[in-house]
Every structure is written in structure tokens, then in C-alpha cells.
Amino acid sequence: DAGITQSPRHKVTETGTPVTLRCHQTENHRYMYWYRQDPGHGLRLIHYSYGVKDTDKGEVSDGYSVSRSKTEDFLLTLESATSSQTSVYFCAIRIQDNEQFFGPGTRLTVL
Amino acid sequence: AQSVTQLGSHVSVSEGALVLLRCNYSSSVPPYLFWYVQYPNQGLQLLLKYTTGATLVKGINGFEAEFKKSETSFHLTKPSAHMSDAAEYFCAVSDQRARGGGNKLTFGTGTQLKVEL
Numbered sequence: 528d529a530g531i532t533q534s535p536r537h538k539v540t541e542t543g544t545p546v547t548l549r550c551h552q553t554e555n556h557r558y559m560y561w562y563r564q565d566p567g568h569g570l571r572l573i574h575y576s577y578g579v580k581d582t583d584k585g586e587v588s589d590g591y592s593v594s595r596s597k598t599e600d601f602l603l604t605l606e607s608a609t610s611s612q613t614s615v616y617f618c619a620i621r622i623q624d625n626e627q628f629f630g631p632g633t634r635l636t637v638l
Numbered sequence: 639a640q641s642v643t644q645l646g647s648h649v650s651v652s653e654g655a656l657v658l659l660r661c662n663y664s665s666s667v668p669p670y671l672f673w674y675v676q677y678p679n680q681g682l683q684l685l686l687k688y689t690t691g692a693t694l695v696k697g698i699n700g701f702e703a704e705f706k707k708s709e710t711s712f713h714l715t716k717p718s719a720h721m722s723d724a725a726e727y728f729c730a731v732s733d734q735r736a737r738g739g740g741n742k743l744t745f746g747t748g749t750q751l752k753v754e755l
Contacts, residue, residue: 560742569728572743575742625732625733631680
């Protein structure tokens with residue numbers, strides 16, 4: 528079975544500080560995704576990756592950057608966190624037929 | 639561009655009653671369609687999916703959904719609700735092309751299902 532871990536699971540930070548969230552998969556799935564979940568908006572795609580060092584923007588990418596130096600790790604960085612980035616962040620991997628398997632999420636609060 | 643509309647952000651049913659959660663989509667190409675469930679403080683879990691073939695799809699926990707191309711719908715049903723079904727449900731669409739577009743999913747805004755005694 529596919530496995531995804533996200534770290535940290537909870538984080539409280541202050542406006543203007545940099546934050547990096549990590550997603551780690553235990554298999555070699557090519558596609559990885561970062562979403563944010565907010566009430567009334569469902570899940571919105573931030574960035575995705577289709578291979579090592581291959582990434583592209585999603586619909587809400589402003590203020591976020593990503594990196595993928597290894598197949599198993601996909602990092603999401605908030606260069607300078609803002610209160611509007613308070614959210615729950617989910618990582619996902621593409622399994623088959625575009626089905627995605629989701630991690631447990633990271634709850635980020637920006638004060 | 640693809641989009642998903644879930645009618646009703648909150649649905650309440652009695653235990654033992656029929657569950658019907660509505661999903662309509664728009665897509666210019668043949669779609670893959672998904673229903674995910676999210677229990678409190680957890681990630682999303684796949685309930686069922688439609689790719690090709692039979693339009694009535696059965697999933698976990700007694701849920702099923704029917705792909706109706708003429709109505710661009712993929713409504714989720716369960717004959718008899720259980721208290722454990724209380725959760726948030728998300729419909730999602732993706733196109734069937736194997737390449738391009740990042741194989742992305744577009745999600746609806748979710749429906750919170752409440753099950754009452």
C-alpha cells in the first residue's frame with residue numbers, strides 16, 4: 528500500500544517567517560501534489576510535481592514554492608507566511624487512473 | 639477547464655434513511671470521476687471512482703454512484719445511512735488523457751453529511 532507522511536502535523540508561526548512543509552512517500556510514484564483545504568473552498572491545488580526537479584503551478588500558487596530533489600520527497604515552502612495562508616495542507620500522490628492517495632495533512636496557523 | 643458543483647454544503651438524514659449527495663461536473667473530454675470521504679481531522683479517503691465501462695460504480699461502506707453522461711452527473715447514494723457515515727464528502731473530476739495537464743483533480747467544495755438518530 529502507498530504510504531505518505533507529512534511533517535510537521537501541526538505548526539504555529541508568525542507572519543513574515545519562512546515555513547517548509549515536507550511530504551514523504553514510501554514508493555516511487557512520479558506525480559505528487561500539494562493542496563490547501565479551507566472551509567467553503569474544498570481542496571485547491573497549490574503546486575504539483577511530475578518528476579525530480581519537474582514542478583508546475585496549480586490554481587493558488589502565489590506565495591508558495593516547491594522543490595523535489597528526490598522522488599520520495601516533495602517540499603512546500605512559504606517564503607514569508609501571511610495570515611491568509613492559515614490552512615490545512617494536504618500532500619497527495621497519483622496512483623492510477625488519476626486516483627490520488629492523500630497524506631494525513633498539516634494544520635498551519637499563521638499569527 | 640473542468641469544474642465540479644456539489645449541491646448542498648450540508649445534508650442531514652436520519653439513521654436508516656437514503657443518502658443522496660449530488661455532484662455535477664463539466665469537462666470537455668471524457669472524465670474520470672471520484673468521490674472521497676473525509677472524517678474529522680483526517681485526510682481524504684477514496685470511496686469510489688468511475689473510469690470507463692459500467693456506469694454504476696460500487697464503493698466502500700455500501701456507497702455507490704452512477705455516471706450519467708447526458709446529465710453530467712455523478713451522484714453518490716447509500717440505501718441506509720449509519721451514524722458512522724457522518725463526514726465530509728468531496729466529488730472530483732479529472733480528464734482521461736494520460737499525458738498533459740498534470741493528471742490533476744478538480745474538487746467540489748464538499749458536502750457535510752450529518753446523520754441523526
